[in-house]
Amino acid sequence: MKTSSQQTLQMKIYYYTSATRSPGRLPDPTSYYNADINGNPIPNDIVYVQINSILPNNVFAPNGSCVRDAEIRIKWL
Structure with a gap:
């Protein structure tokens, strides 16, 4: 992921089983x-x-990081 100044950002990705993100990590x-x-x-x-x-x-x-949330729907084949 690059910013407009082409700096590389480190990212931590967490996966959860509920929209509240707790405690279903x-x-x-x-x-x-x-x-x-x-x-x-x-x-x-x-x-x-x-x-x-x-x-x-x-x-x-202000918070030291940017947080983005997403939802993945799993389709069983």
């Missing part, structure tokens, strides 16, 4: 899990994504 988004980190079953076929972009030191942001 997935332990490893690269693998399939049918339960969240607390052992609760994933309630539906929707995975919610939160992406935290860590801004470079010379960029001011």
Whole structure:
């Protein structure tokens, strides 16, 4: 991901099983899990994504990062 000044941003991506993002965080988004980190079953076929972009030191942001939320719908084949 590049900013307008072509600086690379580091991003932390978290995957959740609920829109509230708590406590249904997935332990490893690269693998399939049918339960969240607390052992609760994933309630539906929707995975919610939160992406935290860590801004470079010379960029001011009141909260220190940019947060974007997205929703992924899983279609079972």
